[in-house]
Amino acid sequence: xxxxxxIAGGAAIAQARVDTLVREYQTKLVRYVRRxxxxxxxxxxxxxxxxxxxxxxxxxxxxxxxxxxWLYKTATNNSISHLRRKKIVRMLPLDRDHETxxxxxxERSAAxxxxxxxxxKLPSDQASAIMLTSYAGYSxxxxxxxxxxxxxxxxxxxxxxxxTLRSVMTDY
Amino acid sequence: xxACNQAEVLAGAIALGEATDAERQAYRGHVATCSSCxxxxxxxxxxxxxxxxxxxxxxxxxxxxxxxxxxxxxxNGRKRLLRAGLTVAxxxxxxxxxxxxxxxxxxxKIAPSFADPLVLNYDGQRIVLEHRSTAALxxxxxAPRMVVEHNVVTLTRQPAAVAAxxxxxxxxxxxxxxxxxxxxxxASASGARSQQKNFGDTPIWQRGSGGGGGNTAVVxxxxxxxxxxxxxxxxxxSIVVAPAYTVxxxxxxxxxxxxxxEPAPIAYAQNASGTSVFEVQIDERGNPTKxxxxxxxxxxxxxxxxxxxxxxxxxxxxxxxxxxxxxxYTDAFTFRSNGNGEGL
Numbered sequence: 001x002x003x004x005x006x007i008a009g010g011a012a013i014a015q016a017r018v019d020t021l022v023r024e025y026q027t028k029l030v031r032y033v034r035r036x037x038x039x040x041x042x043x044x045x046x047x048x049x050x051x052x053x054x055x056x057x058x059x060x061x062x063x064x065x066x067x068x069x070w071l072y073k074t075a076t077n078n079s080i081s082h083l084r085r086k087k088i089v090r091m092l093p094l095d096r097d098h099e100t101x102x103x104x105x106x107e108r109s110a111a112x113x114x115x116x117x118x119x120x121k122l123p124s125d126q127a128s129a130i131m132l133t134s135y136a137g138y139s140x141x142x143x144x145x146x147x148x149x150x151x152x153x154x155x156x157x158x159x160x161x162x163x164t165l166r167s168v169m170t171d172y
Numbered sequence: 173x174x175a176c177n178q179a180e181v182l183a184g185a186i187a188l189g190e191a192t193d194a195e196r197q198a199y200r201g202h203v204a205t206c207s208s209c210x211x212x213x214x215x216x217x218x219x220x221x222x223x224x225x226x227x228x229x230x231x232x233x234x235x236x237x238x239x240x241x242x243x244x245x246x247x248n249g250r251k252r253l254l255r256a257g258l259t260v261a262x263x264x265x266x267x268x269x270x271x272x273x274x275x276x277x278x279x280x281k282i283a284p285s286f287a288d289p290l291v292l293n294y295d296g297q298r299i300v301l302e303h304r305s306t307a308a309l310x311x312x313x314x315a316p317r318m319v320v321e322h323n324v325v326t327l328t329r330q331p332a333a334v335a336a337x338x339x340x341x342x343x344x345x346x347x348x349x350x351x352x353x354x355x356x357x358x359a360s361a362s363g364a365r366s367q368q369k370n371f372g373d374t375p376i377w378q379r380g381s382g383g384g385g386g387n388t389a390v391v392x393x394x395x396x397x398x399x400x401x402x403x404x405x406x407x408x409x410s411i412v413v414a415p416a417y418t419v420x421x422x423x424x425x426x427x428x429x430x431x432x433x434e435p436a437p438i439a440y441a442q443n444a445s446g447t448s449v450f451e452v453q454i455d456e457r458g459n460p461t462k463x464x465x466x467x468x469x470x471x472x473x474x475x476x477x478x479x480x481x482x483x484x485x486x487x488x489x490x491x492x493x494x495x496x497x498x499x500x501y502t503d504a505f506t507f508r509s510n511g512n513g514e515g516l
Contacts, residue, residue, distance in 0.1 A: 159181070
């Protein structure tokens with residue numbers, strides 16, 4: 001019976017911690033994921049999965065420290081996996097306004113449109129580097145820790161992403 | 173790292189606002205001499221202006237979805253799933269334990285499908301088949317099993333003795349010697365007389381005494397069984413079963429009705445009737461090799477018809493522990509005449 005209580009207690013602790021994580025990071029995370037995958041609905045799905053992954057992890061070990069970096073790392077990996085799948089299977093939206101709907105949130109902001117136009121052209125490693133640093137606010141060292149690379153590599157990716165962004169901006 | 177790659181790192185540091193004065197100086201020095209890098213990345217101010225777009229996009233963000241309820245619902249769903257899984261697993265374990273307990277304590281036994289008189293006893297190192305009673309042994313049936321009507325002659329097929337029925341049935345355990353004795357006695361002349369009594373309403377075998385000494389001969393009809401029964405090893409009517417010893421007697425392919433004797437026309441003219449007991453030798457491939465009449469009906473035409481039918485049929489061979497061996501098949505046909513031979 002003691003073990004049952006332990007399990008129940010572990011689940012409760014995990015749930016409480018995930019609730020806190022959701023409240024604190026959900027906005028930043030869904031915005032980040034939406035920039036990565038370019039679609040609002042997919043971003044919501046991936047973000048949910050990230051928090052559920054956090055719940056599973058905390059269920060196994062309720063005391064494990066889960067940082068924002070862990071969330072972003074999981075979100076980045078999930079987004080990259082999604083983008084890889086998307087290359088194989090092209091999802092055709094049922095309604096013609098789907099594209100518009102995905103952009104409606106930011107359509108008044110020229111900067112946002114430019115950024116997303118550049119993002120759609122970037123390879124996933126450059127996209128994650130520039131999003132984690134300039135958009136999510138991490139330093140190149142922190143982003144390097146999340147992406148499992150060096151800070152110089154992050155800076156180089158940011159530079160190359162910036163080149164694409166620059167070319168998009170000069171196109172208009 | 174080449175100078176241009178290094179310049180990319182420096183430009184990235186400038187874009188992120190992390191570049192030190194020395195790094196800015198280094199970048200400036202590189203683009204002063206490298207026009208391709210200057211063209212690709214732009215100068216310091218251009219980099220900062222481009223990156224300001226990202227900052228502006230972030231500031232313009234208004235999307236603020238609420239995932240709290242959705243994530244909580246999914247977490248609870250996962251908990252329910254886990255609880256249901258644990259319940260199912262617990263139920264399975266409980267059922268398994270209960271079954272094992274029942275088996276160990278003897279509440280449930282998987283009884284062998286032997287006939288009732290045979291009881292399995294564990295006697296030290298051996299399992300013995302003990303014979304308790306002969307009451308439940310199958311008795312000869314008096315009802316005719318097949319009636320062949322042909323013009324004026326009625327051919328009624330009837331089992332000759334218990335032995336024939338026993339031999340036909342697939343046997344998975346050795347027959348006890350007691351049963352063997354019973355079989356032998358029922359196949360004897362007195363057994364035949366008791367069958368006559370059962371057929372009291374029809375005049376059978378009235379002319380049978382004129383045949384080749386059929387009524388007086390004690391007929392061994394259990395050839396296949398008696399050849400394979402292990403000897404008694406002690407007086408208590410028990411035999412050692414281990415190792416497993418299985419005998420399957422030969423039988424006609426298509427069942428008993430596969431044998432259809434067709435008596436010659438002379439038999440009808442003679443109002444022939446009687447019982448022919450025959451024995452067919454069957455090789456390991458199921459082919460009949462020899463037919464002999466062990467009890468004549470008294471009419472050559474009937475006996476001949478029986479043997480011709482028996483030799484025409486195909487049989488499944490006798491199997492001892494699954495291996496085909498030569499054996500024999502015994503059965504009997506009873507011919508009944510209605511006494512009207514005018515049609516022939």
